[in-house]
Amino acid sequence: MSRRVRLLLLGPALLGLGALLAWAIAGLPAFGDYRGPYGFVLNRIVAPLRHTTNVVMGTTFDVRGIDTMGEEFILYAAVVGVTLLLRDETRSRQAERRTRRFGNDTVRLVGVGMVGGGLLIGLWLMAFGYITPGGGFQGGVIAAGAIVLLYLVGSHRDYRPFRDERFLDPLEGIGAGGYVVVGLAALASGAAFLTNLFGLGTPGMLRSGGSIPVLNWASAIAVTVAMLLLFAEFLETYVVPLEPEDAAS
């Protein structure tokens, strides 16, 4: 299809889709007029039954724990896909090696501060995710973002440990596999897959929610490392390959 034909078709298509969307919206209850029932039920039962004060995380890791496992494997599959597409030994070696370092001290200073701050916020979101707003997925993305910032403001040598696959691959396995192991542990004890086995603890404390904190940390590790692996693959192929002597040291 030529560009001209595509653009000519686009107008009527968007108008049609817009009309359909307007029709669909007209059938929805007005904004704020939520009718449930699942939201109302979960808001009533998750906190008393699971002792997690953040109902969203209680829902994510317990009520729909199996879905979240699938979600983790979606991310895992993406990392594997990117790795398979990009990991090309012959090409990596040809790439030009550049040492990069920001000349501007202010940028470096502010950047390093943001690395620390971002990492702290990420860890806090992971650790308290099931009590206050947050969770392993959100915290993982922020922590990984903070680490990638280290690449931007530091030299590529500072960043080297965070792109070493020998170190990242097992961690990713622990994160993704740990989730499944918690589920299988429940199965081994005679309960259903992913049944919440551990003591529920006191609501609002770190030791609460039974297996929810374990699953939360497993996803936090899986997400952080998945992001780092994605970045490492792009970096390896197109910017600065990790040289063999670097990897050996």
Next chain:
Amino acid sequence: MSYLPYAVAAWICLVGIAGIATSRNLIHLAICLTVTQSSSYVLLLSVGYVKHGKAPIFLGTKLGTPAVDPVVQALTLTDIVVSVAVIALILALALDAHRLSGTIDPDDLADISG
């Protein structure tokens, strides 16, 4: 005004699709796809909103206080993860396309393969 958030979601979706269809750059196209996908976050979160509802976090809040639907929030989380996975794959494919053909304009790519 009570339908405004839904209309915003529909608008974001349409704008994103228009961007994808007119794109001349695969990276721009990937970003447009993310824009389209973010319309679903807006839609999900607006559908779950309860008038005067608080966030579904019951730390220091009495049980039974009106709160918004936690299910759609958890679904939005899934949505974002899927979006990240998809964009990573598309960017990797864009880089590969550039390596093989020297261009990231989707129209030129079609010329090369055809």
